[in-house]
Amino acid sequence: MKPLYSLAKPLLFGMDAETAHGAALRALDLAYAIGGGVLLPRTPKPFPTRVFGLTFPNPVGLAAGLDKNGAHIESLFALGFGFVEVGTVTPRAQAGNPKPRMFRLPEQHAVINRLGFNNEGVDALVSNVERLGRRRGILGINIGKNKDTPNEAAEADYLHCLERVYALADYITVNISSPNTAGLRELQEEQALRRLVGTLREAQERLGARHGKRAPMLVKIAPDLTDSDIEAAARVLSDLQVDGVIATNTTVERTGVEGVAHADEAGGLSGRPLMSQATTVLRMMRTRLPETIPLVGVGGILSGADAVTKMAAGASLVQCYSGLVYRGPALIGECVEAIRRRKEAPSRGHVPPPTA
Numbered sequence: 001m002k003p004l005y006s007l008a009k010p011l012l013f014g015m016d017a018e019t020a021h022g023a024a025l026r027a028l029d030l031a032y033a034i035g036g037g038v039l040l041p042r043t044p045k046p047f048p049t050r051v052f053g054l055t056f057p058n059p060v061g062l063a064a065g066l067d068k069n070g071a072h073i074e075s076l077f078a079l080g081f082g083f084v085e086v087g088t089v090t091p092r093a094q095a096g097n098p099k100p101r102m103f104r105l106p107e108q109h110a111v112i113n114r115l116g117f118n119n120e121g122v123d124a125l126v127s128n129v130e131r132l133g134r135r136r137g138i139l140g141i142n143i144g145k146n147k148d149t150p151n152e153a154a155e156a157d158y159l160h161c162l163e164r165v166y167a168l169a170d171y172i173t174v175n176i177s178s179p180n181t182a183g184l185r186e187l188q189e190e191q192a193l194r195r196l197v198g199t200l201r202e203a204q205e206r207l208g209a210r211h212g213k214r215a216p217m218l219v220k221i222a223p224d225l226t227d228s229d230i231e232a233a234a235r236v237l238s239d240l241q242v243d244g245v246i247a248t249n250t251t252v253e254r255t256g257v258e259g260v261a262h263a264d265e266a267g268g269l270s271g272r273p274l275m276s277q278a279t280t281v282l283r284m285m286r287t288r289l290p291e292t293i294p295l296v297g298v299g300g301i302l303s304g305a306d307a308v309t310k311m312a313a314g315a316s317l318v319q320c321y322s323g324l325v326y327r328g329p330a331l332i333g334e335c336v337e338a339i340r341r342r343k344e345a346p347s348r349g350h351v352p353p354p355t356a
Helices: 002-013 017-039 073-077 122-130 151-165 184-188 190-211 227-239 272-288 304-312 322-327 330-344
Strands: 049-051 054-056 060-062 083-089 102-105 110-113 138-143 171-175 217-221 244-247 268-271 295-298 317-320
Touching: 002 017, 017 073, 017 102, 060 330, 073 083, 083 122, 083 171, 110 272, 110 322, 122 138, 122 151, 138 151, 151 171, 151 184, 151 190, 171 190, 184 190, 190 217, 190 227, 227 272, 244 272, 268 272, 268 322, 272 295, 272 304, 295 304, 304 317, 304 330, 317 322, 317 330, 322 330
Parallel strands: 060 083, 060 317, 083 138, 138 171, 171 217, 217 244, 244 295, 295 317
Antiparallel strands: 049 054, 102 110, 110 268
């Protein structure tokens, strides 16, 4: 697949970023349909990883945002992901923000997007997931609120999506950290967070009893939280005993891309410039949350070494998205193998200094 992606990449980069996004997904579906074993990369050797009470085929997943409507799940799994997260989905279909709304920063291996939860609505996603056959891995569904729903009424949107997707999802992610829906990040403030997540946790337990299964619920946080924000969020999420935390979403900061073409575009920055910032938040959350709450590390992974850095900072699983734009599907297996080597490496212990 590496040579194939090398051929496709110049064609995709000749298109605007959002057009290329759609073209890549269509090409992936075609490759899967006509013979995934030949045209798609060799999937990584199994590396079962137990997190949230679920067994993941391997610890490398796809972050939400690539497949908003759950329309490409089978072909995405065929790339070798241990888990695929679809969405963000909202109760009603919405167009998102005006175009253009997605920009590459190639020299920085970065992307800026202000898509704004463009999706066909939760009913369309549910229909797509219901048509799936046997899944190759763990499916996460990422839920949000509609743009025109005020924060005071956000609970109803999240509850509606939670109830609609619960039976189909292996886990559910509550997205309160996208910078592209006005006011959404205010839901991360301590009292708003406690109210929203508390309501959703109660609903999660009710739905678990109704459906005879407990789907873990994760909360996705922003990389732009202050130290005191992180302390408050960790306190709330610990008190409410959420199943996990995804750290992090995209950033509104522009450190490392100042003066670059498109750097002044509004939206969330992802890719290599996000790596340090997202990993710092991940590490801080790990030191403030109990070990019973696992973390998913995402943001800036462009190599196996980056994935290992996330694991060393406290992640139990990792996700990538923008790295696929620049590295292609080969990134997935590289990350799996790097994490495998880290886990299987013998403990070095103390090594005495060499004698003169």
